[in-house]
Amino acid sequence: MSGATHSARGFWPVMGQAFLWAFLLAVGVVVLYPLLWMGLGGFKSNSQIFDQPFALPQDWSLENYFSAWRGVQGYMVSSLLVTLVSTVATVLISARAAYGLTRTAMPAKPLITAFVLGGMMLSPTVALVPLVRMLQSLGLYDTHWALIILYTAFRVPFTTFLIRAYMLDLPRDLDEAAMMDGASPGQIYRRIILPLCRPIVVSCVVLHILFAWNEYLFAMIFTNSPGVQTLPVGLTSLMSKQGTDFAQVFAAMTLSALPIVIIFFLTQRYFIRGLTEGMAK
The missing domain is CATH 1.10.3720.10 (MetI-like)
Structure with missing residues (x-):
C-alpha cells in the first residue's frame, strides 16, 4: 500500500513537469514560427509566397536581402x-x-x-x-x-x-x-x-x-x-x-x-x- 502511495506521489510531479515542458514548447513554437516564416519568406519569390506560403524556398538566393538592404x-x-x-x-x-x-x-x-x-x-x-x-x-x-x-x-x-x-x-x-x-x-x-x-x-x-x-x-x-x-x-x-x-x-x-x-x-x-x-x- 505504501509503495502504491509513493508511486502516486511521484507520478503527479512528473506529469506536472511534462505539462510544463509541453506548454513552454508550444509557446516557443508560437513565438519562433512567425519569425522563421518571415525569414524564409525573404528567400522566396513573390509568386511562391502566394502559391506555396508554407513551403521551403525553391531558390536560396540572397538577392531579396541585398535589395532590401539597399532600400x-x-x-x-x-x-x-x-x-x-x-x-x-x-x-x-x-x-x-x-x-x-x-x-x-x-x-x-x-x-x-x-x-x-x-x-x-x-x-x-x-x-x-x-x-x-x-x-x-x-x-x-x-x-x-x-x-x-x-x-x-x-x-x-x-x-x-x-x-x-x-x-x-x-x-x-x-x-x-x-x-x-x-x-x-x-x-x-x-x-x-x-x-x-x-x-x-x-x-x-x-x-x-x-x-x-x-x-x-x-x-x-x-x-x-x-x-x-x-x-x-x-x-x-x-x-x-x-x-x-x-x-x-x-x-x-x-x-x-x-x-x-x-x-x-x-x-x-x-x-x-x-x-x-x-x-x-
Whole structure:
C-alpha cells in the first residue's frame, strides 16, 4: 500500500513537469514560427509566397536581402543613431535620478518621487499637438534630435522606477563604509552603487533599445525627410514603393528584427536577472 502511495506521489510531479515542458514548447513554437516564416519568406519569390506560403524556398538566393538592404540602410543608420544616443541619455539620467531619490537627503523627497514616477501615466498621444508646435518653434522638427529628446523624456520615468526599485534594497552600510574612507557622494555613485546595479542597468538598456528601435508613432509624426526617418517608417515606405513584392518586405523585416534578437541573446543573463531582482525588490 505504501509503495502504491509513493508511486502516486511521484507520478503527479512528473506529469506536472511534462505539462510544463509541453506548454513552454508550444509557446516557443508560437513565438519562433512567425519569425522563421518571415525569414524564409525573404528567400522566396513573390509568386511562391502566394502559391506555396508554407513551403521551403525553391531558390536560396540572397538577392531579396541585398535589395532590401539597399532600400533600408539609410533608415537603419537613423535608427542606430537615435537608439544609441537616446539609450545612453535615458540610462544616465535615470540612474542619477534614482540615486538621488534613494541615497541622498533632499526636502520633499516623496513629492519629487511621485512627480517623477507620475510621468509614466502621461500618454504620448495626448501630447502630440503641443509637442509638434514646441519642436517646430525650437527648430528641432524633422531632425534626429526631436526623436532623441522625445524618446529620452518619455522613457526616463519608467527607467527611473526600475533602477530606483533595485537601489532601494542595496545595503546602506556600503555608503557609510565608503564615506568613512573619504569617498564623496559622486565617487560612491560611480564606483560602488552603479557597478552593483549592472543587472538592472542592462535590463533598462535592452528595454529602451527595444522601444526606440520599434517605435513608429513619433517617428512618423515628427520626421518627414528620408534621411531622418527611422526603420519602422522606412519599412512602411518600402512596402509602398515595392508594391506587392512581399519577398523584399519580408527580407527587410528580418534585417530589422535581427539586431534586437542578437542583443537579447547576448544580454539575456543580465536582462532576466535584473528584472527578476528589481521586481522582487
